[in-house]
Amino acid sequence: MYGLGNSVQAFEHELTLYFGKPSCSLCVTGTASQQSMLRVVMSKKPGRPAALHPTSHMVWLDCLTDGAILEAGFSEKCAENLGMDGVMCGEAHRVMTFLDVEACLGQEPRPALLAVELGQRMNGGASMCWDDLLKTRALCSTLDVWLHMDGARLWEAAPGYGRTCAEIASQFDSVYVSFYKGLGAISGAALLGPSDFIASSKTWLKRMGTVAFSCAPVALSCRECFRKHSSEFPDRLIRLREFVEALSTDPFINNVVRFDPPVPQSCLVHCYVHGEPDALEVAHARVQHAHTKLWGRLRGCGHTLEQGHGGEQYFEWSMGPQNASLPLEALVDGWKLIAASVASSCAKEHAERD
Amino acid sequence: MYGLGNSVQAFEHELTLYFGKPSCSLCVTGTASQQSMLRVVMSKKPGRPAALHPTSHMVWLDCLTDGAILEAGFSEKCAENLGMDGVMCGEAHRVMTFLDVEACLGQEPRPALLAVELGQRMNGGASMCWDDLLKTRALCSTLDVWLHMDGARLWEAAPGYGRTCAEIASQFDSVYVSFYKGLGAISGAALLGPSDFIASSKTWLKRMGTVAFSCAPVALSCRECFRKHSSEFPDRLIRLREFVEALSTDPFINNVVRFDPPVPQSCLVHCYVHGEPDALEVAHARVQHAHTKLWGRLRGCGHTLEQGHGGEQYFEWSMGPQNASLPLEALVDGWKLIAASVASSCAKEHAERD
Numbered sequence: 001m002y003g004l005g006n007s008v009q010a011f012e013h014e015l016t017l018y019f020g021k022p023s024c025s026l027c028v029t030g031t032a033s034q035q036s037m038l039r040v041v042m043s044k045k046p047g048r049p050a051a052l053h054p055t056s057h058m059v060w061l062d063c064l065t066d067g068a069i070l071e072a073g074f075s076e077k078c079a080e081n082l083g084m085d086g087v088m089c090g091e092a093h094r095v096m097t098f099l100d101v102e103a104c105l106g107q108e109p110r111p112a113l114l115a116v117e118l119g120q121r122m123n124g125g126a127s128m129c130w131d132d133l134l135k136t137r138a139l140c141s142t143l144d145v146w147l148h149m150d151g152a153r154l155w156e157a158a159p160g161y162g163r164t165c166a167e168i169a170s171q172f173d174s175v176y177v178s179f180y181k182g183l184g185a186i187s188g189a190a191l192l193g194p195s196d197f198i199a200s201s202k203t204w205l206k207r208m209g210t211v212a213f214s215c216a217p218v219a220l221s222c223r224e225c226f227r228k229h230s231s232e233f234p235d236r237l238i239r240l241r242e243f244v245e246a247l248s249t250d251p252f253i254n255n256v257v258r259f260d261p262p263v264p265q266s267c268l269v270h271c272y273v274h275g276e277p278d279a280l281e282v283a284h285a286r287v288q289h290a291h292t293k294l295w296g297r298l299r300g301c302g303h304t305l306e307q308g309h310g311g312e313q314y315f316e317w318s319m320g321p322q323n324a325s326l327p328l329e330a331l332v333d334g335w336k337l338i339a340a341s342v343a344s345s346c347a348k349e350h351a352e353r354d
Numbered sequence: 355m356y357g358l359g360n361s362v363q364a365f366e367h368e369l370t371l372y373f374g375k376p377s378c379s380l381c382v383t384g385t386a387s388q389q390s391m392l393r394v395v396m397s398k399k400p401g402r403p404a405a406l407h408p409t410s411h412m413v414w415l416d417c418l419t420d421g422a423i424l425e426a427g428f429s430e431k432c433a434e435n436l437g438m439d440g441v442m443c444g445e446a447h448r449v450m451t452f453l454d455v456e457a458c459l460g461q462e463p464r465p466a467l468l469a470v471e472l473g474q475r476m477n478g479g480a481s482m483c484w485d486d487l488l489k490t491r492a493l494c495s496t497l498d499v500w501l502h503m504d505g506a507r508l509w510e511a512a513p514g515y516g517r518t519c520a521e522i523a524s525q526f527d528s529v530y531v532s533f534y535k536g537l538g539a540i541s542g543a544a545l546l547g548p549s550d551f552i553a554s555s556k557t558w559l560k561r562m563g564t565v566a567f568s569c570a571p572v573a574l575s576c577r578e579c580f581r582k583h584s585s586e587f588p589d590r591l592i593r594l595r596e597f598v599e600a601l602s603t604d605p606f607i608n609n610v611v612r613f614d615p616p617v618p619q620s621c622l623v624h625c626y627v628h629g630e631p632d633a634l635e636v637a638h639a640r641v642q643h644a645h646t647k648l649w650g651r652l653r654g655c656g657h658t659l660e661q662g663h664g665g666e667q668y669f670e671w672s673m674g675p676q677n678a679s680l681p682l683e684a685l686v687d688g689w690k691l692i693a694a695s696v697a698s699s700c701a702k703e704h705a706e707r708d
Contacts, residue, residue: 028382032563061560081561187566206415207435208562209386212541217571 023198045112055122098132113146119157125268283341377552399466409476452486473511479622637695
């Protein structure tokens with residue numbers, strides 16, 4: 001049967017126990033998981049918009065390189081990519097707070113749902129603080145607003161709260177998690193929540209054409225990666241914080257890097273490097289030649305422009321098994337080479353100007 | 355990159371050459387392929403409905419067991435599953451003809467697109483005749499109606515025309531084909547057409563969440579099955595016609611079976627068996643015990659009710675590699691056992707009545 005193999009159902013059941021939710025639908029992509037969630041919730045509350053953080057990946061299907069453009073095109077992108085009305089909750093350059101939630105849910109028409117991303121990818125993996133989350137939960141219950149977790153990086157973010165995924169999930173009506181990011185599966189996502197909600201989400205997944213004749217290859221990959229890696233994240237966060245502290249406190253390296261947030265809240269952090277992209281890539285190529293890869297891809301200026309910093313490039317630094325196994329000394333040595341290269345190119349610039 | 359691995363692109367290119375179309379998007383499901391096609395075409399021609407055969411799988415996401423209910427719920431199902439207005443072209447119990455097309459496209463507002471299914475699954479794999487297809491092509495061009503092929507079973511249907519898939523595809527603006535049915539891939543579909551159309555379809559596939567982080571497993575399975583099996587269909591049709599002729603001309607067997615259509619037009623045919631489902635399954639279990647499986651699943655009364663035949667069950671008989679390798683004698687012997695069983699249960703019924 002389409003998408004209903006026993007192994008898939010058994011894994012969905014395993015996830016309901018792990019997250020403490022009644023029901024689960026496994027799906028090939030997170031976009032589809034969250035689209036199905038939106039359809040189910042929004043169709044029950046017509047005329048009310050969805051409240052989302054300005055950087056929500058539901059609205060922006062591609063990775064973003066520049067936060068400044070976000071707020072301008074938000075409504076249009078909601079209509080185009082989600083086919084529904086959306087309102088912004090909070091501001092692009094920082095995590096959502098309870099004050100944002102209060103202001104947003106006070107609008108008329110009242111939003112039908114609020115999605116909170118833990119951790120917020122575009123904000124260096126930082127998350128709404130726990131107290132604000134509890135207040136948000138209470139307010140949503142009072143106002144009949146569906147509270148959804150965009151947990152694409154929940155495994156990465158949970159150790160930052162010092163709580164289990166189930167404890168965090170208990171504050172939400174529905175939860176989406178991903179299996180291909182920190183867990184390393186070939187693709188795959190899960191949506192969890194009440195049984196009738198999940199049954200409706202499965203109908204939407206079918207309508208959208210995301211239920212393959214066999215999703216066993218994806219499901220098996222998700223299951224194996226879940227079982228192997230889901231317990232590793234607290235250690236990954238400890239390791240990332242060690243790394244960030246070492247780089248932030250080195251007087252030579254901290255001339256050229258800063259971290260957003262300064263202390264990682266999840267197993268992902270944004271690292272801003274002083275310098276022009278081409279020069280940085282040349283320096284990185286030399287470091288890589290000595291067998292230490294420091295970043296995957298420079299992603300533009302991020303929120304730098306809004307915050308008044310210029311001449312920086314950022315990259316996403318995720319602590320997966322590979323990065324975690326890197327010796328601290330190799331990392332520091334690599335970054336010293338980058339810092340030296342940036343310093344010499346600055347000196348050269350000054351010399352040319354004089 | 356999401357869905358953009360070199361091997362996937364190379365296979366898409368291979369398909370453009372095979373079908374003689376400028377561009378191709380590979381996708382995990384046919385539902386998503388055709389949904390993306392509908393979004394692209396319909397959004398360019400607002401206020402106009404989609405014209406579809408009453409049995410279209412785009413409207414009915416599940417397999418249908420009874421044709422009679424189809425026409426009643428068509429509009430509602432279009433709205434529910436497609437999120438758009440649909441009008442019926444033709445009648446549920448037979449293939450679409452040019453007369454149907456003329457009548458349908460004469461309506462106001464004129465349909466934005468017409469989808470023709472080759473072969474029509476719910477009509478025993480029969481297809482619109484070639485002359486009607488040519489006239490339909492010409493009329494659609496005249497009236498600015500997008501002509502789309504639902505080619506879920508194009509490989510099965512092409513030998514019935516005595517034409518290549520490319521020759522048939524040349525009559526359509528866009529073509530969807532499937533890789534998991536006759537070709538046996540784990541899942542997967544392709545949409546082909548003009549380059550700007552395919553580029554837009556890829557945007558929709560992304561919006562709907564059908565573009566996985568890696569679709570390589572699906573793409574590789576599609577490619578291998580395409581290369582291995584796509585040339586086998588003319589022989590499969592010859593084999594199916596031999597089988598059907600043997601069963602139809604056996605005076606004992608033809609008391610209990612008939613075929614729709616009587617001579618297969620594709621490598622799929624519907625076989626109607628006289629008898630009640632439970633009794634038929636008991637008889638089949640005995641035959642299977644002697645190592646010959648005659649059907650997969652009985653699917654209810656099909657179009658029987660509309661056409662005045664009662665007491666029949668139908669099943670889909672697809673000629674894949676496994677069925678094709680069955681010795682004709684084993685098949686005939688198996689069906690003689692079914693026929694004997696049906697005859698004796700009729701006799702028993704009569705005896706009980708007397």
